[in-house]
Amino acid sequence: MTDPPAAPRDSLLHVEDLRTRFHTDAGTVTAVDGISFDLDDGETVCLVGESGSGKTVAAESLTRLIDDPPGEIVSGTVRFDGRDLATASEAELRAVRGDRIAHVFQNPQRALNPVYSVGWQLLEAIQLHDDVSKADARARAIDLLDRVGIPDPATRIDDYPHELSGGMQQRVAIAMALAGEPDLLVADEPTTALDVTIQSQVLRLLESIQSASGLGLLLVTHDLGVVAEVADRVVVMYDGTVMERGSVHDVFERPSHPYTRALLDAIPGRDVDLTPTAARDVADRDPSSATDSTTGCRFRSRCPHAVDACREGDQPPLHPTPDATTSAPDGARAHVAACVHFGPDGDPDVVVDSAKSADSGASADESAGGDRR
Amino acid sequence: MIGAEDSPGTGTDDSQPADGGEPPSERFEDVDWASIDADGGGRSPLRLAALVAAGSYGLAVASDRLVAGGDPTIDVAFGGVAFVWDATAVDWLFVATLSVLVFALVPLARNRRLVAYYWRRFRRHRPAVLSLAYLLVIFLLGTVGTLFLDPPALDVAAAYQPPVFLSVDASIPTECVGPVVEGRCQGTWRYPLGTTADGKGLLALAIFGMRVSMQVGLIATLISITIATAVGATAAYAGGWIDEALMRYVDIQQTFPTFFLFLFLAYLYGGSLFVLIVIFGVTGWGGIARIVRSEALQRSEETYVAAARSAGASGPFVVWRHVVPNVSNSIVTAATLNIPVLILSEAALSFIGLGNVTLPSWGQTIAAGRGDLATAWWVSTVPGLFLFATILAFNFLGDALRDALDPRQEVGR
Amino acid sequence: MGLKWYTARRVAWAGVAAFVILTVTFVLLDYAPDPELARIQFRAAATGADAETAAEAYAERRGLTGPLWERYLEYLGNLATGDWGWSDTRSQPVLTAILTALPYSLMYTVPAVALSTVLGIAIGLYSAFNQYTTTDYAATFVAFFGVSIPNFWFGIVLLLLFAVQLGWVPVLFDAELARTRPLSLANARQLVLPVFVLGTSAIASTMRYARAEALEYVRAAFVKAARAKGASEWRILTRHVLRPTLVPLSTILVGDLLGIILSASYLVEVVFGIPGLGRLSLEAIRRQDTALVLGTTLVPVLVAVLGNLLQDLAYALLDPRIDYGDR
């Protein structure tokens, strides 16, 4: 069984089999190992995973923002609006970056150049893609600041980044991303560095921008709460590969891959209890130890449902889940999971039903020694 | 120390009657703190050893200065080889420096695992590993080798001999020691690196030059880092006006261009090696003190310091156990990079004739060969190459150390 | 507190630093043995005259008779009014001797400084941007070479090679030529090696710092953000990396470069026979002309004080984050 064939479609962004490697002293690390997903106009797709899952590298690989060297995009297609960015020239990419695809980064304080004023950096973003006069660009910059909810924008535009709070800095970063009126906004953990109240403001801002301009939003996050609030569709990543993919309702209500289930289970206060061993330390490991010799399912060693078949071959392909009826019929948006139990010879109930039986016995008693590398 | 048996000094351990049997798994709830509070502390054998070493050092210096007077410090003959060593003031300082170095290495030997970790990081820098080997050779030749070698002697008859495997027009040497082939004087193994205008062997000169360079570099740097650590740590720990005053002083000292300070002081007080080393050591610590201060301030902001303090550790305990060890990385790096500067300065001062002219310093030899460049190019070149290689090696070493010991890279990955 | 207030404070501090240094110098001079005095006493004793009387006469002539504080004030006053004393060996005022020598020094230091600043920063930035490439390794090695090579020895070797062996440049520096036709090709030819020797160490040092500082920024998030905006690599290099790099660099550059240039030029002049400040100072030391030694030492010291002041001001101009109340 192979990947459901991706029908030639007109999605805004179509990523297929993307692979990114890093060459380090300790050897080559494949941070992103063949991921595929689609994103449409006006749609929000969330890349979810814990630290070391490769979600950030995946997002930055789209427009080749990764540091090269040591990073290198080995293979794959990134079709954006009909063009393959993976094979595009640096100059072509430059025309796309900021203009068609914009990025917002995790730490706003570091994403803004400390020695230039907010205005300078906004004007740069405007004038890089639009041949406008300085005065016009400035007026537009003030409009942008106003649009992202910066109070007194005409005064604030001459501030330096360090004079703004974290929330304000992230708003400025978003304003900068909007300067080129992009079709796709890639936001990498845009709210992780912020307080909950500010996070909620920024998420609302992103939503309102999206509904106003209809741009596609690719949100990279580790926070399932954020995912549930904003996502239309979800891509769950673990160790550089896609573990599960589907609409937000499918993934949250009928989590299929054992990893997704463990992830959901780990949320404090969520009372669906899975076997505690599955919940433990799914990503608390040194990503540099991720050698390329991995065979079989990457989640195998921590999976409570691992069987011999999990050792064989590569990561299992994305199999459709039994609830496929509720999903869109075509391959790219189906609810799929990369687990042998969902394959042609597997029995999904091994994963799905075990929760019910384990529920009674799980005494939430974490035992020693689970935190191993 | 490590792996010591249950010491009888803490025999108040009544709650644990089964002692010595299977490895007891004592739980922290079982600890009777009231009895421990009543107990005293212990002392470290290392500190004792240091005390003994310092004491005997003091006695030796005193006996040499007061009792022996002009006589050689050591005069023994075993077999046919006589071993005579009249220690100068610089030599005594050097001995002190080396003993301090030995004591600084003890904590390293204790933390093998950590040393291995640093070594793995250091090893990645191949030029630095080579440099380390080269410097060890230079160091051993300069310190131990010179004790057994005769100092280069005047021999006008053997002037201008070319290095071995090389030849020079026979008219240039006063008298060719080696064979003369086709009108060219061949170099011999008697003077592998050739000779100077005085007929001194350049190999011997180079080796004695190593001693001078090592003495200047190591002693002055040790003086510098001692002062720098004291000043920097005091400034960081005391804060307030003490910090302000100390750092302002460093500001001013740093403003004075080092070379001209050396020049001026050497002019005023003479350029003997002892004076030079003291001047270098006493005036060259400003930069390191700044590093120590800022590092110490940063380290004391670290969470592990807060953790120790919240567990009840005293200020001095934290400084000694956490701040100083963690600052030492930066001190080692700064010291390593300070040494070549001093060696170069000494060579430069000797070169322009401000040093002790009787000392076989590399700079001295370079200056001596300057006039003979067209005829006997090797006289300046040989010590120049040694000087260059030594400075280069220290720079490589320092750079690699900075990389390997960088605390920023140590934390997390 | 604003920039003006900060500037005023830095200027005042430079004044204080200069004053302290001059005071220390005075004390050092006063307590050090005076070689001239020793010579006079020796001569007097040798000719049968009273050494004591000769010493007093000498002190009288030198103005060394008054109480310490009086002499101290006079010393400061003289320095301030440009009366830097009389050079016995050159039979001219110290300041005149210095001003005569200064152009020769500037003739090769200015090009060397300009070259090393521009090239050093450029190579350093390029190297940082292309970390772990062959170019970077080559540049790093050249930097190590430049930092480590003793410049006086380097000068000697180059002279041997290019002047003695190849005859491309003159062996001896022609001061007359430099004075009368400073902009001629012939003068340029004889300045090439000094500029090169001085430049090597200065470029190397600048480059190392520039590379190290730029490395802090080439992988910074804001550089990635600029790339995401669609900025070209050139723009990223010249705008986004250069500017923040200049902030710490300005503090290192002035202080360190100045130290290197000042001391290296001294040795370069000795090696190449350029009658600049360094040679003047060395002559003064050899002939034990204390007034001239003091004068030639104070020039670089005052230059350093000025340099430090400029460095503080440059820092304030370059970094918007500076807290003016901090220093």
Add this chain to the structure above:
Amino acid sequence: MTDASPLFEVRDLTKHYPVRTGLLNRETGQVRAVDGIDLTVERGEAVGLVGESGCGKSTAARTMLRVEEPTGGTIRLDGDPVTSDDRSRLKRFRRRAQLLFQDPTGSFDPRRSIGDSVAEPLAIHGMTDRARRRRLVTSTLSRVGLDPSDADRYPHELSGGEKQRAALARALILDPDLLVADEPVSALDASVTADVLALLNRLRRELDLGIVLVSHDLAVVREVCDRVAVMYLGEIVESGPVESVFESPGHPYTEALLASIPVPDPTVERRDVDLVGEVPSAADPPSGCRFHTRCPAVIPPETYDLDGVAWRRVHRFHSRLERGPSVDLDAIRAYAASDSAPETAPADVPTHAVQTALRREFDLPSELGDDGAEAVLDRALARLAAGEREAAARLLADEFGTVCASEAPATHPVGGDDRQQHTAVCHLLDEE
């Protein structure tokens, strides 16, 4: 209630940091990081302290353990006051009350082995027997789920979760009665977080440990704690049993905080709260109720009939004039100039255009919906446009003053049921 004193009791704890400026380093103000908080912890009880960053919760944690010297207030352990005057008593306190830090990486000395670091508190408290320390370290490490051989490892060889376990071992090795955990899981991945919290819960039961859990994450507090205190700008605005506070919050801030948390369930509609702006500086906290500048329920004046949104915007404008940075009129004129159809010089921009620009700058609606209020706002804007910021602020204060800004609110009970009752500090509860 019994006569026995609680395990840990903090009364009126304050911590002010001096702000020094100027040539002579004169103290020109104070950052009131913690401004009079009360807290009680019983044996075996976990109390949460929540709030946004900058609310003073971490300072409170460090101050209540006297890691930092408090400016005022009393701290009692088992009823005994803890002061820094009595050194042996303070040392005993250090043994019985431990602090667990947020950053598991930074909290270990990179040059010492884990075992060394974990044993350090023993050595500090006078246990000279190395072998015995080693035994205790080994047993403690296995109790927090680590391998005894981890004692020989160095911090860089452990993962974040392992380091946090080791940090817990270090905090527990002195057998404390109280553990103050400052954001113990915020640096960890979700699955590791779950583990560490479970471990914390288990140890609490096992050791009858009192816990103060400082966190920005309400879900974590809900998972672990029995009672919770919500902090805003150095003060506790609401406190009580976790269920009661979280189910029926009495303070608009708590409500807003709860509403801000994303719910990991796509079927739940998000509650929208109008919580704008950010936490003001603790060096200059707002007068009256400190939350009034951001409060979505700030009490409107009775004189005008304004709808909620319009009123809050006017109030925010007022607060901004009172407390915010200076208004750059030139920039606003320039902006108004570039906005007007025929290009005009900034100096020639008509007043009404400047006022329009000002309304836009301060996010004011073009119509307030109340003529009287509209007239006042117009006058205020005119004064501001003329550069008389203070006069404008005065006018707004006279006309649109609110009790929230003028008087500090009192503490009120919330919730009827006696067992579930908790307290909140808010003017909205005044009438009741």
